[in-house]
Every structure is written in C-alpha cells, then in structure tokens.
Amino acid sequence: MVVAGVLASVTGLSLVSTETWLVGLLPFGLTVAAVAVATAALWPRKIDLPSAREVVDAWVDADMPADELEDNVLEVKAQEVTNRDAQNEKRAKLTNWGFGLVLAGLVTTLAVVILTTLSPTWSNHDETEPTQTPVNTQAPAAT
Numbered sequence: 001m002v003v004a005g006v007l008a009s010v011t012g013l014s015l016v017s018t019e020t021w022l023v024g025l026l027p028f029g030l031t032v033a034a035v036a037v038a039t040a041a042l043w044p045r046k047i048d049l050p051s052a053r054e055v056v057d058a059w060v061d062a063d064m065p066a067d068e069l070e071d072n073v074l075e076v077k078a079q080e081v082t083n084r085d086a087q088n089e090k091r092a093k094l095t096n097w098g099f100g101l102v103l104a105g106l107v108t109t110l111a112v113v114i115l116t117t118l119s120p121t122w123s124n125h126d127e128t129e130p131t132q133t134p135v136n137t138q139a140p141a142a143t
Contacts, residue, residue, distance in 0.1 A: 023115070027108040034101035041094035047083045050076065 050058075055076055059069055 023112050027105050027112055030101050030105035030108060034098050034105055037094055037098040037101060041091050041098055045087060047080065047087060049080050049083060 055073065059072060062069060064072075
C-alpha cells in the first residue's frame with residue numbers, strides 16, 4: 001500500500017496537467033484502485049463460527065458418548081479451518097489483484113512520463129526560444 005501511495009502522489013502531482021489530464025488520470029486511477037483493493041484484502045473479517053464458550057456450553061452436559069462428543073468437536077474445528085481457508089483464498093486473490101494494479105499503475109506512469117517527455121503535443125520541450133528583433137540605435141538619416 002505504501003508503493004501505491006507513493007505512485008498516487010507522483011501521478012497526481014506531475015502527470016495530471018491541462019494538456020495531459022486524460023492520459024495522466026489512467027495511472028492515477030489504477031493506483032487508487034490498487035489502494036482500494038489492498039484495503040479490501042487487509043480489512044478484518046469475522047468468521048461465522050460458534051465461539052469456544054458456545055461449544056462448551058452446548059456439549060459440556062450433553063448426554064452422548066465420548067466418541068460422539070469428540071466427533072462433534074472435530075466437526076466444529078474442521079468447519080473453522082474450512083472457513084479460514086476460504087477467507088484466506090479471497091484475501092490472496094485480492095492481494096494478487098492489488099499487486100497487479102500497482103504494477104499496471106507503475107507501467108502506465110512510466111509510459112505517460114516518456115510520452116510527455118517525447119511528444120511535442122504534451123510537452124513544452126520543443127518550443128523555440130523567442131528571438132529579439134535587433135534594435136536600431138542610429139538616428140534616421142536626414143534627407
């Protein structure tokens with residue numbers, strides 16, 4: 001996320017100008033999208049499972065054999081592991097998307113910088129220096 005923040009600041013300040021605003025917004029948009037996806041990947045989520053206290057309260061006085069009680073506890077644990085794995089897979093996909101967007105933002109930022117530098121339409125690098133007209137310091141000849 002730090003890289004995306006740095007890219008956003010560079011992109012926002014230097015690439016978006018009156019001449020290049022449309023092209024300059026592309027890397028900026030990709031960078032903002034990378035920050036949003038990274039935030040979604042890192043956002044804390046609750047896993048829908050019974051708490052340890054709920055499991056104990058439900059089965060501490062249960063009238064069932066020890067083997068059946070152990071099977072029930074193992075099933076709760078298996079469901080917890082399955083839910084955590086599913087959550088981690090979603091986070092991994094979002095993280096991959098985030099890195100892809102950061103890379104795309106970096107590549108488009110470099111492309112816009114190169115185009116801005118080389119293109120006469122977008123840059124002021126090829127403007128000719130204004131020339132001054134020679135000033136005649138002599139008085140006009142009398143006729």
